[in-house]
Amino acid sequence: MSTVQISASDVNKLRQQTGAGMMDCKKALTETNGDFEAAIDYLRKKGAKVAASRQDRESNEGVVIARTSETADRGVIIELNCETDFVAKNAEFIAFANAIANTAVQNKPATIDDLYNLEIDTETNRVKLGEAITDMTGKIGEKIGVSKYEVLEAGKVVAYIHGNFRLGVLVGLSANPAGAEEAGKDVAMQIAAMNPVALDKDDVDATTIERELAIAREQIRAEGKPEAMVEKIAAGKLNKFYKDSTLLNQEFVKDPSKSIAQFLSGVDKGLTVTAFKRVALGA
Secondary structure (H helix, E strand, O other): OOOOOOOHHHHHHHHHHHOOOHHHHHHHHHHOOOOHHHHHHHHHHHHHHHHHHOOOOOOOEEEEEEEEOOOOOEEEEEEEEEOOHHHHOOHHHHHHHHHHHHHHHHHOOOOHHHHHOOEEEOOOOEEEHHHHHHHHHHHHOOOOEEEEEEEEEOOEEEEEEEOOOOEEEEEEEOOOOOOHHHHHHHHHHHHHHHOOOEOOHHHOOHHHHHHHHHHHHHHHHHOOOOHHHHHHHHHHHHHHHHHHHEHHHOEEOOEEEEEHHHHHHHHOOOOOEEEEEEEEOOO
């Protein structure tokens, strides 16, 4: 046991440096005879132990952050998970998620592994994100980690966060004319609400098309329609699916007289969506 007197000011100083709890800081200083550097290492090792002990826990809560670069031609979405809604609503946890998103925008990592190897600023120093996550795990006592990471580049990228960080959307527009930001936000809100399966009908994968046709054929036969009419009616139902489920063909929620494609063309001739990303918490 330490014989060094640990003052309240020493504990508070370590707390300010590490963000750890008062009791954890006092114990760290006690165990290390008041050596601040050793105490910081002690707390980090505690974080690693906590992280290891929580690996089998479910972490389905958290936040989704969507962010664009200063030039608005690149955007990212990250999902940072934790175990409880209480932590997900914590201001420090949300700030940490925002810092991760900012790091991703600035450094352009290709994968989550690359993201984990980037350095991020903490309250005390600059460390790799993987280490910062371990430290944060020890600090909050819950398993945390980045589960999703999406990147989008386009002539104009608009980011949108919906439902108290529960869902994030990126919209890539073909150009950046006057009104593009507002239009992009409207389209992002449409994506959040309507969850399109693809950008346009040509982007729907063959498996989805075959499944929709199979369901349609079964419904038509159950209605007692003649077999000779089945394929024709099924094709009509597939076209209805394209209209309801592909972004550019969907009715614009704010003006159902227009499709999304028509709405964008009205903002600026030829303006369209080149790609989009949608990440819902836990999905």
